[in-house]
Amino acid sequence: MKRKMTLKQIAKELDVSVSTVSKALKDSKEISQDTRDKVQAFAKLYNYRPNNIAISLKNRQSRNIGVIIPDIVHHFFTQVISGIENIANANGYNVIVCLSNESFEREVLNMEALAQGSTDGFIMSLAKETQEKGDYHHLREVVNMGMPLVMFDRVADEIYCDKVVIDDAQAAYNAVNQMIGSGCRKIAIISTHDHVSVGKLRTLGYMNALRDAGIELNENLVVKVDGEEACAEAARKLLKYQVVDGIFAVNELYAIIAMQEAHKREFRIPEDISVVGFTDGILSKYSNPPLTTVVQHGFEIGEMTAKMLIDKLEGREPEDHYRTEVIKTTIELRESTRNEATTTL
Amino acid sequence: MKRKMTLKQIAKELDVSVSTVSKALKDSKEISQDTRDKVQAFAKLYNYRPNNIAISLKNRQSRNIGVIIPDIVHHFFTQVISGIENIANANGYNVIVCLSNESFEREVLNMEALAQGSTDGFIMSLAKETQEKGDYHHLREVVNMGMPLVMFDRVADEIYCDKVVIDDAQAAYNAVNQMIGSGCRKIAIISTHDHVSVGKLRTLGYMNALRDAGIELNENLVVKVDGEEACAEAARKLLKYQVVDGIFAVNELYAIIAMQEAHKREFRIPEDISVVGFTDGILSKYSNPPLTTVVQHGFEIGEMTAKMLIDKLEGREPEDHYRTEVIKTTIELRESTRNEATTTL
DNA sequence: AACGTTAACGAAAACGTTTTCGTGTTAATA
């Protein structure tokens, strides 16, 4: 490993002091033009670059942003990372990505490791396990240390920090409302056994939409499942034993699976049954027929989290004041729904 | 921002020297049991953690791995990152992710920024622009500095470093061979205008498979496209003007698009036409019918790159000796092909 | 009494910066 050029070496070579070199490189007028030129030329020649670590130590900041997410293979999270990276990069920050893999322990370990100087602040979405446990001591700790924290998507209400979320209930409401507008009356919802808000909120939006349209809630059309197989099974039952003319699924995958089951039973989509998903991903775009979905705008969420964090880091926002930004969802109308001239949201 | 506990503070509080504290915390027997206990208790009470940055500076290593990839929203890359993260984490390394967004400039900038102490080594896949330019000075630079570099997928042959790739030609050969085995004789290939090896190699494998099966190459069945629309157009022409009983696409998306076009023209899949894609992603699994694909095993590729890098970093591999690992691909047989009892590869 | 040994600790250097506060030299001013 070749030694890297340092101020000290330059100083020695040019027979000046380290301070002089440092100042000369910053074009400080405390140093004569002559010396400045000499130093700069030498530095350029040997391709001198200041050592990030030394600067971090000196300034007590790393210019790194720690991102802790449950998992990276989901489209939504990659979009968020993309957005974060975009803003971070533009502001001279690097992004350190850690995966909790939905594990509480790894989430804690990762946070603790990064919190000791590696990172100036955190952006995170909670692991499922963490949500179930409801143990947020690690979050409290970093917040108490004065490290800015921005949570998104899966957030902990009881932690005081900046947050970026979508209005799940409203988004679900809009989606279901759209289905109603296109003539659906027997709309089923396929949701998850969420220990968390997300599933509940989306179900709530579903119910409100029905209520506001004067449609009575049929409990048989409200199903909660975990896993692909369970979803397929539930869809089969739904289609076999119930009268259904619309299915609203709380994620993309469940919607696709429901569509597949509908196909198998020879339902026509969207003529016989409309299907709407949540979280716009690549599946929705290329499924057959393409799926109408609620778009969460992960990229914008990522950008927003990064903006909020950097604002805190650079002192543009007061430390002790926390905001919760709600990012608007939209509906991407595709061919799995009958899209009359109803206003798109 | 509350000050973090440091050795110096502990020393002051307990009225001993910094060195004593440092040694006591490491349970050095140079220090009396008494003092050790006292120091450790105090440190625990105040939740002392050593500052990563200071340690990095001292040890001249960051325990960070820099990963530079063109883009993160593709399933393949997220799988690779997952694999990297998995191994890195297990070995006490963090992963810094930077996106080049296929831009040469950002790739260079990111590398240069990370190379100054932030990172002990790099794992990367080249941006398209970089490949077109063929300008690899930034890679040379980090290699010359003695920083380990591992390239994967889109690699630069002329750079001496560790590499992890798949055998594109062989994989394509196997895929096409599989189609031939199931009775296809008029097999088309939809490839990209790659300035790079990948497209060429896969086409080569396609040709070899035909040759070895004694099937004459029909140039009309070899199409190169860029972009989704172009692909759809090409598929339409293929299906309209040529006799085709199999389509091999060099990526997942093109395969799906080809299937859609085939559906529109009322071809039955796989009865009339077999379709095979490359790069197993979520689309393949949930398309209708599910798509037979060549699986690249991104997770394993990621794990391998991380292993190789860490081996170098920890001195388990000689600095000046470079390996190229070829990760085996497999074929995931699904319902877009007629899967006779031919050996799966 | 002189010497060596050991235990327990501290001082200081080092990692590579930045920044404050001198200090010596020269030139301008009173």
Added chain:
DNA sequence: TATTAACACGAAAACGTTTTCGTTAACGTT
């Protein structure tokens, strides 16, 4: 000529560690 101001630079501290090399005191050995 004496004073001041400007200029050009260096020394040293600081960021938080780790590690080497003392140093001191107590004790045991001849």
